[in-house]
Amino acid sequence: MNFSRVNKLITQANINNCSGFMLKDRNNIRYFSGYTGEGAAILSENGCAIITDSRYTEQAQKQAEGFEIITFESGKYLDTVKLTCDKLNIDAMCYEADVITCDEFNTLKAGLGAIGLVPTKAVGISIRKIKDASEIKIMKKAARVTDELLEMAYLLSKPGVSELDLVAELSYLTLKKYKAESAFDTIVASGDNGSMPHALPSERVFKSGDMVTLDFGAALEGYKSDMTRTFAIGEPSNKMKEIYQIVYDAQKAAQDALKPGAACKDIDAIARNYITEKGYGEYFGHGLGHGVGLDIHELPRLAPTSTEILQENMVVTVEPGIYIPGVGGVRIENTCVITKDGGKALFGASTDMVKL
Numbered sequence: 001m002n003f004s005r006v007n008k009l010i011t012q013a014n015i016n017n018c019s020g021f022m023l024k025d026r027n028n029i030r031y032f033s034g035y036t037g038e039g040a041a042i043l044s045e046n047g048c049a050i051i052t053d054s055r056y057t058e059q060a061q062k063q064a065e066g067f068e069i070i071t072f073e074s075g076k077y078l079d080t081v082k083l084t085c086d087k088l089n090i091d092a093m094c095y096e097a098d099v100i101t102c103d104e105f106n107t108l109k110a111g112l113g114a115i116g117l118v119p120t121k122a123v124g125i126s127i128r129k130i131k132d133a134s135e136i137k138i139m140k141k142a143a144r145v146t147d148e149l150l151e152m153a154y155l156l157s158k159p160g161v162s163e164l165d166l167v168a169e170l171s172y173l174t175l176k177k178y179k180a181e182s183a184f185d186t187i188v189a190s191g192d193n194g195s196m197p198h199a200l201p202s203e204r205v206f207k208s209g210d211m212v213t214l215d216f217g218a219a220l221e222g223y224k225s226d227m228t229r230t231f232a233i234g235e236p237s238n239k240m241k242e243i244y245q246i247v248y249d250a251q252k253a254a255q256d257a258l259k260p261g262a263a264c265k266d267i268d269a270i271a272r273n274y275i276t277e278k279g280y281g282e283y284f285g286h287g288l289g290h291g292v293g294l295d296i297h298e299l300p301r302l303a304p305t306s307t308e309i310l311q312e313n314m315v316v317t318v319e320p321g322i323y324i325p326g327v328g329g330v331r332i333e334n335t336c337v338i339t340k341d342g343g344k345a346l347f348g349a350s351t352d353m354v355k356l
């Protein structure tokens with residue numbers, strides 16, 4: 001059991017006048033217990049438990065060291081949760097109001113009788129904002145895999161290859177060569193498809209003169225990396241070169257400004273103001289970046305409305321873009337760790353324009 005993590009969660013329960021915390025979010029359960037399967041986790045000062053069904057009993061016993069593993073029988077889930085709370089002397093517990101459905105809540109409330117339920121939002125993910133040394137180590141490893149996959153993407157991308165071909169090849173290599181998972185559904189957007197920031201990969205084939213946006217990442221032990229590069233097949237148009245240079249400069253300026261104590265909205269503004277000054281503000285609609293970890297989108301957010309301050313050992317993306325319908329788009333993204341000396345990209349890959 002990772003006592004430091006568990007104690008932080010129990011402290012949050014206490015602040016909410018609760019003696020226990022119930023987790024349903026799988027990445028929260030994973031972070032606090034090590035268990036990666038389905039079920040619920042209940043954490044308290046008097047002990048911690050995983051409640052699951054027989055498909056996962058053995059796995060939970062292996063993964064969740066220090067947790068009591070309780071297998072519920074079909075139809076007995078609520079009874080088992082209630083018995084576990086009684087056993088751990090929990091009279092009120094926090095739950096993740098932003099994770100469970102209304103239906104789950106109503107069922108839980110009806111089944112738990114006098115045990116109080118206190119709604120909380122984003123507690124687990126807030127604790128997860130600051131990464132420890134073991135997390136940063138595995139994220140660096142995932143980033144190196146992503147760097148190598150990018151090199152292979154460059155070798156594979158040529159006229160006649162389709163967006164879906166590239167997605168399929170990268171997916172296979174991720175699993176076969178690196179025993180890793182894809183961090184999320186890979187985005188490949190070529191030519192004028194590039195104007196859609198999250199375009200669905202299609203059967204469109206690359207043509208000479210295209211720019212191709214590739215947004216992807218490898219995950220190891222659940223920890224994700226998030227990279228975007230926009231590269232050229234042959235010689236792109238002058239317009240696309242102009243846009244590339246603006247996004248490149250915006251990305252670099254924002255990344256260079258990362259440091260502990262900086263306001264997330266100010267980092268966003270560095271890139272956004274630059275792109276606006278160059279006349280493309282209306283073509284950059286999304287936030288500049290987001291935290292990354294077990295989830296691909298975590299806290300903090302780098303966006304105009306963010307109220308958060310960067311701290312050492314947060315891991316965030318910096319990913320400005322310009323997207324022009326009928327023309328195409330450019331996005332450049334690095335995942336960066338905040339160190340006391342500033343932000344450091346986890347990737348080795350250059351953000352210079354690559355022409356294949």
Ligand SMILES: [Mn+2]
Pocket residue numbers: 226317319333
């Ligand atoms: Mn991203």
